[in-house]
Amino acid sequence: MTQNNTIESLRDKIAELNDELLKLLKERGHLVEELDELKRKSGRPAYDPVRESEMLERLLKQGSAPYQPTQLQRIFKSIFDASKEIQDEKRKKVLLVSRKTKAEDTHIDVNGTVIGDGTPVMMFGPCAVESYEQVDQVGKLLSEKGEKFIRGGALKPRTSPYDFQGLGEEGLKILQDVGKKYNLNTISEIVDTRQVEMAAEYLDVFQVGARNSQNFELLKEIGKTNKPVLFKRGMSTNISEYIHAAEYIAANGNNNIILCERGIRTFEKETRNTLDISAVPILKRQTHLPVIVDITHSTGRKDIMGDIAKAALAVGADGLMCEVHPNPSIALSDAAQQLDFNEFEALYKIIR
Numbered sequence: 001m002t003q004n005n006t007i008e009s010l011r012d013k014i015a016e017l018n019d020e021l022l023k024l025l026k027e028r029g030h031l032v033e034e035l036d037e038l039k040r041k042s043g044r045p046a047y048d049p050v051r052e053s054e055m056l057e058r059l060l061k062q063g064s065a066p067y068q069p070t071q072l073q074r075i076f077k078s079i080f081d082a083s084k085e086i087q088d089e090k091r092k093k094v095l096l097v098s099r100k101t102k103a104e105d106t107h108i109d110v111n112g113t114v115i116g117d118g119t120p121v122m123m124f125g126p127c128a129v130e131s132y133e134q135v136d137q138v139g140k141l142l143s144e145k146g147e148k149f150i151r152g153g154a155l156k157p158r159t160s161p162y163d164f165q166g167l168g169e170e171g172l173k174i175l176q177d178v179g180k181k182y183n184l185n186t187i188s189e190i191v192d193t194r195q196v197e198m199a200a201e202y203l204d205v206f207q208v209g210a211r212n213s214q215n216f217e218l219l220k221e222i223g224k225t226n227k228p229v230l231f232k233r234g235m236s237t238n239i240s241e242y243i244h245a246a247e248y249i250a251a252n253g254n255n256n257i258i259l260c261e262r263g264i265r266t267f268e269k270e271t272r273n274t275l276d277i278s279a280v281p282i283l284k285r286q287t288h289l290p291v292i293v294d295i296t297h298s299t300g301r302k303d304i305m306g307d308i309a310k311a312a313l314a315v316g317a318d319g320l321m322c323e324v325h326p327n328p329s330i331a332l333s334d335a336a337q338q339l340d341f342n343e344f345e346a347l348y349k350i351i352r
């Protein structure tokens, strides 16, 4: 046999051994899966370092040549690690809000208006409910446009305890009265578990604001109702944390969740927050929930709101939220960023 032939025949043998090793590894992997099912049932973790060192000891006792003991250890350790990865993957809980659980888009029917069916919804209204007249003017404007929602804060989570805190239940009542008058669905924020029952009487959609995005007790309580919830992303919440927070609502039985990207905290100062535009398609890919964009809080400036609105709709947002006030200069909150009616008309032309 020539030297070349010998090399080839040795390589053939090695390749055959590879095949055998692969067959054995696959068999081993299936046994690990079977074993893990039992471990999961008895609440045992995937990783078992004691078992791993017992197995290594047993192997090394048989001698490692031509490998060094450390080399053999490395080879087997990588097999154990791969087993652990198989187990971790199987143990990953698939979330109720995940696309993996439900492939179709969730449509949320709010008294006949559907959110998430491809027709964008507009959620406009003042930052805060200040008086009946103020909300009435906005309601009239929205109903003339054929819009179906009105928003307005009554239980305001303000940065300073000395700032206007909202009209409370009286504010919710004003919003409800105006909503009924103009056939608009009402949206307002609640900030505490104790408000859920009371606010449910007045609202068609609960809002959970950025500051309460990980207030799990509030999310659980809202989850026990069946009312649609506009659930804003926290200013420092990453997408995975946000999705898991939404799961608190779904896990308690309420699947009527509308996600809302409202900008995150970054070093950038040109806008009030930094709109994470990529969150919109990512949330729509990873969950089956509708996603809307709050163009007021993400930008905090009126001059770019039209552009941002277009960008949001272009990346697939199911709607927009925006603050409108009959006279923003005397507004009790967010005076600088609420649109007056002329500015609203200009924006409306762009988006509708």
Ligand SMILES: O=C(O)C(=O)C[C@]1(C(=O)O)C=C[C@@H](O)C=C1
Pocket (backbone or CB within 6 Å): 032, 035, 036, 039, 046, 047, 048, 049, 051, 052, 079, 080, 081, 083, 084
């Ligand atoms: O014996 C177990 O409990 C296993 O999960 C199997 C296995 C292995 O691959 O042999 C996998 C991971 C553990 O850290 C220990 C061992």
